Amino acid sequence: MPGDVPVESLFPRLESLLPRVQKPIQYVGGELNAVVKEWATADVRWCLMYPDAYEVGLPNQGVQILYEVLNEQPGVLAERTYSVWPDLEALMREHGVPQFTVDAHRPVGAFDLFGVSFSTELGYTNLLTALDLAGIPLEATDRTDDHPIVIAGGHAAFNPEPIADFLDAAVLGDGEEIVLAVTEVVREWKREGSPGGREELLRRLAVSGGVYVPRFYDVDYLPDGRIKRVAPNRPGVPWRVAKHTVMDLDRWPYPKQPLVPLAETVHERMSVEIFRGCTRGCRFCQAGMITRPVRERSITGIGDMVQAGLAATGFEEVGLLSLSSADHSEIGAVAKGLADRYDGTNTSLSLPSTRVDAFNVTLAGELSRGGRRSGLTFAPEGGSERIRRVINKMVSEDDLIRTVTTAYAHGWRQVKLYFMCGLPTETDEDVLQIAELAKRVISAGRQAAGRGDIRCTVSIGGFVPKPHTPFQWAAQLDHETTDARLGKLRDAIRSDRRYAKAIGFRYHDGKPGIVEGLLSRGDRRIGRVIKAVWAEGGRFDGWSEHFSFDRWMRCADAGLAGEPVDVSWYTTRERDHAEVLPWDHLDAGLDREWLWEDWQDALSEVEVEDCRWTPCYDCGVCPGMGTEIQVGPTGRQLLPLTPSRAG
Amino acid sequence: MGRRPDGPLQPPPVQRLRLRYAKRGRLRFTSHRDFQRALERALRRAQLPVAFSQGFSPHPRISYAGAAPTGVASEAEYVEIALTRRCDLEAVRTALDESLPAGLDVLEVVEADTPDLAARLQASVWLVRLPGVTAAAAATATSRFLAADAVEVERLTRQGRRRMDARAPVVRIDVLGDAEADGGSEEDGCAILRVVVRHVTPAVRPDDVLTGLRVVADLAPPSPPLVTRLAQGPLDEQAGTVADPLTADRQPTELPTGRLDRG
Secondary structure, eight states, X not given: OOOSOOOOOSHHHHHTXXXXXXXXXXXXXXXXXXXXXXXXXOSEEEEEEEEEEHHHHTTOHHHHHHHHHHHTSTTEEEEEEEEOOHHHHHHHHHHTOOOBOXXXXXXXXXXXXXXXXXXXXXXXXXXXXXXXHHTOOSSGGGOOTTSOEEEEEXXXXXXXXXXXXXXXEEOOBOOHHHXXXXXXXXXXXXXXXXXXXXHHHHHHHHHTSSOBOGGXXXXXXXXXXXXXXXXXXXXXXXXXXXXXXXXXXXXOOOOSSOOBOSSOOSOOSEEEEOEEOOOSOOTTOHHHHHTOSOEEOOHHHHHHHHHHHHHHHOOSEXXXXXXXXXGSTTHHHHHHHHHHHTTTTTOEEEOOSOOSOHHHHHHHHHHTTTXXXXXXXXXXXXXXXXXXXXXXXXXXXXXXXXXXXXXXXXTOOEEEEEEEESOTTOOHHHHHHHHHHHHHHHHHHHHHHTSSOOEEEEEEEEOOOOTTSGGGGSOOOOHHHHHHHHHHHHHHHHHOTTTGGGEEEEEOOSHHHHHHHHHHSOOGGGHHHHHHHXXXXXXXXXXXXXXOHHHHHHHHHHHHTTXXXXXXXXXXXXXXXXXXXXXXXXXXXXXXXXXXXXXXHHHTTOOOOOTTTSOOOOOSHHHHHTXXXXXXXXXXXXXXXXXXXXX | OOOOTTOOOOXXXXXXXXXXXXXXXXXXXXXXXXXXXXXXXXXXXXXXXXXXXOSSXXXXXXXXXXOOOTTOEEEEEXXXXXXXXOOOHHHHHHXXXXXXXXXXXXXXXXXXXXXXXXXXXXXXXXEEEEETOOHHHHHHHHHHHHHSSOOEXXXXXXXXXXXXXXXXXXXXXXXXXXXXXXXXXXXXXXXXXXXXXXXXXXXXXXHHHHHHHHHHHOOOOSSOOEEEEEEEEOEETTTTEEOOXXXXXXSOOSOTTOOTTOO
């Protein structure tokens, strides 16, 4: 670990570069509620990163929560860093300015731990940029005791194998408790005088059972390219590493002091997570599978967080976050209670991620009392009844029509519908059904609204199979077929002049999905591909203006030459039951046999109900992880707030 | 639950305030839009009774006057806000200053007793530090610039290249001599210019004047200049000085209800 010598702020050196870059404000920090601690007051120091541009990374709840949880601890310091855009990267290289934190502009390389949160695999090249700018060797095994421990978290860390070469460690699941546990291990090891150096610290983390250290596992391959086995290579290191689950969300009301940036970001609102986990059982949804079980924040806990957060930030909008917000057991009382509390204060409330359900329109109406009713978004995901049974999205066409009719009748002018293309067993017919659905939506909507100017937007992207889901064995649809299918859908929508103008069509082409698929279900052999893409200039792969499909394919061809595998082997190939998957040694709690049965059920178009209101179907998470469903109702109500001052 | 097309009824404004604020240190990199968001949030945090416009999507009644460019510090930025309840001026200043990040500092709050602040902001005084440029070099360039009838410069804007005369709006430039060692390295010096520029359309900004110095005398600072707006207000053409634009508001006139600037 780097020594405890004081580090100087890099800001004076950075400052003269800032007039020469776009949006310099994103690099200066100074956000409301940011914390800067004296270097010497801490014995464990974390640098947290969201590997995307500041405008995307700053609002990330995971980073904000861990930032606050860590900084609340005496003797612990946490600062943040984000990806710098290529204009600043070039200037930093030219002037020898290393990757810096935005809080105190300290060099990232001076911290004990460098924690990187991956919501998506498309941040992998940005990890390499940050490591390189920080002066940290890209390959974990090249690092010395002078370098931070590089540790990954976030949903993509449930299969960190493609970036295993670049990581010292990874943690799975909720971060609140494990960051504190890791901090304690580091603190103790430093207090003892760092015995055994970096290797010993990693060993201590690995044997704790809660931290995955890739270098302590050997991967053997079969001649045909499949994995033979993944096995620990030293004593005490567990065969499988389990995810972490925080119980009782009311005990973790974070962020209490949400960061308020000066720069404009993608979410200009405060977020309150009203529950974690989802058991709806949509088979494509990695988030729903890996965050089980459902743990609700209580209605009063939500009310307190909204109140404290608004006072701490001055935000004018509050988003009630979760994977399916209307599923909170007391969402009606929450919505009404909050709407009553903030009536007349020009504070707006929003409920992202709502299911197709007429009740949700009522909810949205409650939340937008007196405000705008510009648009509502629903996600039927699949166009035909059949494909929705395959993906276990238990929504019928009549449900959808009823829901949107309610919306149009209550003053909404625009409804957005999200779909996926390339789902398992899908045919052109399933996707073309989306056009029929959209036309029915408009026709029913015109009738309900009593006017012709209502609109509906169909938004569709390619499906990418993800680890730890029933579709982890599925073949991804190749990008040519995806694009052709989307083209047919576009033509079907455009061809009917009665509706064409009322239906917007937005789609994402299939190529980025193939790269995402390669990185999602990749193994350690993909690391060299990522490194080559980065070396050739790959940055910000989540941004269409920076993403290059051709570069990825070229580097994959070169990197995998001589291996019995290629891009299509990783993406469009269906796996069988016996194949060892690269993430099988990482335990999301889901019983592999249950996942396989659910995959078979998908193929037979058999649906599975939500376990919150039907008997347990043995996905394996609760007994395996020692957790349980935590839902209300509590029966409590939100009381009116006593105004702190007249006005 | 019926739709309310007119939106909630907003209480009317009863007090109009003018604020002078500073943009200092690293927060000089805030753009005008960044500042607008920060101010609106600070007003909410400070729980000040800001008036909102009527209608379906009410917005706070705040009007901004000629903001300094991104990257330029300022000691003299002005904004007007309307409140629905009369408040103590110093209490407003303190509450708002505490709710804004350090570096965006509220310096003064006065009640708007006179119309049209924007029209009084006729010129600005800019302090330009040029690290790595000696006072002698700066003086030579300045006198050449001032001797010219016109100095055409080009600026890259989002709309493309724009050509303008950087000379005409410049009222005066004083070279204040080398700064202490807090600028560039000691041997190179750090010239400080005090530039008075009339507000014209399209705006001529301090960096346009610096481009002008490069055009006439090849003055090219090795590192980016540090610019601070010291003042903006009514211009005395003869003296080349800029007065305080809030003087009139600080000394209320006899007129009882002279709020002609009701927007």
